[in-house]
């Protein structure tokens with residue numbers, strides 16, 4: 001049987017990883033500035049993470065959501081403490097798309113409306129409603145296209161109001177910093193205005209923090225910089241440091257009822273153990289502060305590079321926009337310098353999404369490689 005061939009692959013086979021390094025079957029060591037697409041938050045194979053998951057699987061790996069699971073409650077408490085999101089309820093699932101799918105469904109239940117407003121260049125996942133609100137017609141199948149969605153430019157409040165004023169929109173979904181779209185972020189005035197318009201027109205404000213959440217920007221959630229309180233916050237990626245877990249934080253104004261949402265695997269014991277370990281290490285090792293410090297250092301160094309058109313993003317969700325297509329540069333970084341990086345929808349943007357444990361000396365290695373290739 002062959003694999004269903006949907007991924008363009010680099011010919012590298014990692015067999016183990018430790019902190020910010022990945023090793024292939026020949027024991028070649030790669031510096032991981034990609035974090036498996038912003039997933040590795042506390043570093044590969046962190047001892048605390050390995051210990052907690054191993055102990056949990058030895059006791060109870062899974063049981064269904066029809067029994068008590070105190071680990072879910074512990075996770076909700078710790079999440080509230082570290083994120084500062086105090087007036088929310090937690091629903092757990094398994095991935096980013098599933099988190100957005102539940103967020104959109106809940107918004108529709110709550111408002112009894114069905115249209116969604118999304119933004120140009122957005123990415124929210126590949127399942128039913130999540131892909132329909134993603135601005136990429138190539139991945140939207142006819143079965144997804146039946147959803148009612150409008151796209152406006154990020155930052156265009158006037159266009160938002162023109163859509164919302166018809167009073168048929170259940171949700172606005174936004175990545176405060178766009179991920180694969182290329183790291184664009186609008187102003188505080190825009191996000192606050194968006195939040196006000198959502199209140200005015202009874203529309204649920206969904207912040208997609210799947211990539212930017214769990215400390216990646218140096219704040220626990222990226223929206224926190226803008227002083228807003230979304231109605232629903234979707235999370236995944238860094239939440240489990242590689243263990244599949246997603247979730248939504250739901251404002252207390254939105255009420256639960258039996259059977260409204262559900263999942264077999266979501267919030268299982270192993271997933272909770274993984275996410276609790278992530279939160280413990282983020283706190284113990286002060287990784288949000290580290291993300292900010294290393295980010296400042298990165299941006300200073302980036303200013304000294306030739307050909308850089310702009311330095312994008314914040315925290316450890318960063319991008320370098322060049323005046324050329326970066327695909328060859330990215331290959332050279334991997335195969336000649338043994339450094340993993342990411343790309344974006346904009347072919348000129350090289351993305352940097354490392355584990356939040358990264359140190360300044362790792363950044364030096366990256367810039368030495370770039371200097372070699374660019375000068």
Ligand SMILES: Cc1ncc(COP(=O)(O)O)c(C=O)c1O
Pocket residue numbers: 095096097098100123124125126175179180208209210211236237
């Ligand atoms: C902002 C954002 N939303 C949603 C998703 C979908 O997450 P998943 O691939 O876990 O379904 C992603 C994945 O890249 C993402 O970056």
